Ligand SMILES: NC(=O)c1ccc[n+]([C@@H]2O[C@H](COP(=O)([O-])OP(=O)(O)OC[C@H]3O[C@@H](n4cnc5c(N)ncnc54)[C@H](O)[C@@H]3O)[C@@H](O)[C@H]2O)c1
């Protein structure tokens with residue numbers, strides 16, 4: 001028996017941030033990206049909720065650490081907040097999620113609202129958080145339904161200031177979520193519907209959002225694509241693109257979306273058996289990838305050829321947005337990789353996203369993908 005429930009209240013469209021006014025008069029803690037603290041969005045959100053600057057925690061670093069979560073927990077407890085409002089990219093929302101979980105463990109249930117300012121992680125609707133354990137040199141994905149935000153506010157106007165490179169990385173994170181969810185072990189017709197619409201919107205709008213960051217249409221469609229991909233993967237699961245991205249992100253300090261973007265063409269090729277003679281013709285995921293290619297308007301032929309076109313389309317999109325093809329181009333040397341290789345493979349195999357991948361890889365296969373992304 002399967003169950004599909006959505007307990008999240010959604011507000012969307014230009015000006016949707018005004019929905020925060022409902023919290024006026026309540027004890028609110030705002031967990032915000034430092035940019036949001038500086039560019040006036042934090043202040044106007046605080047104004048809407050009738051709270052002052054002292055209610056804003058903006059000591060957020062990209063890829064939140066255990067220490068940052070502990071620091072933020074203290075802040076929220078000292079404020080005796082009953083509502084936590086996260087405003088920022090995945091790093092701010094994930095920090096707030098981890099805080100919500102820790103406080104739940106102490107018997108304190110906070111109402112939780114998430115306001116994304118990047119179109120990428122879909123964290124505003126997922127049940128997971130990614131926290132970096134710097135001492136152990138790894139990123140850990142924790143899933144728990146208690147972390148799904150009670151309320152999500154998708155106000156695409158907040159994403160108009162996102163710099164070009166971040167637009168590219170976060171947008172490729174969206175495409176990775178949708179494609180991984182589409183072929184994941186737990187995919188079903190409901191998650192496929194979300195993934196398909198997300199892919200259509202992301203392939204149709206990401207490059208435009210990258211070129212023209214102030215385009216209402218492109219930003220709005222990317223924000224929806226991000227949300228829909230989040231819905232798809234929180235129910236269907238992800239795959240080894242994320243497992244390896246978590247491991248190389250922690251090892252070499254590579255932004256999450258950029259790591260996914262570099263890995264994704266290689267993971268699609270691996271999952272669909274492109275390396276193996278006639279592999280693609282027998283692979284159910286290859287048929288699914290070919291369907292995804294058709295949906296986003298890539299020319300179609302036989303299954304194998306269509307998946308090859310999809311791989312090329314992903315490489316072209318990366319290239320157009322100046323995302324490098326290899327880790328070498330990011331300054332990772334052969335010696336760095338040699339030193340970290342075994343640890344990365346081990347972390348990727350143990351990552352909770354691996355179980356959802358349509359093909360269960362062995363260490364040698366992960367190693368081969370690493371060799372390819374090294375260049
Ligand atoms: N919980 C999930 O479901 C999930 C899914 C995927 C990734 N993640 C995690 O999310 C994190 C990445 O999140 P992200 O990709 O959104 O990046 P991010 O939150 O780290 O932000 C990236 C950069 O963009 C800046 N920024 C954010 N909003 C901006 C705005 N409106 N204008 C200008 N600059 C802005 C930030 O200051 C930062 O420098 C990683 O830790 C990743 O592992 C979580």
Ligand SMILES: [Fe+2]
Pocket residue numbers: 121173176177242256260
């Ligand atoms: Fe992601």
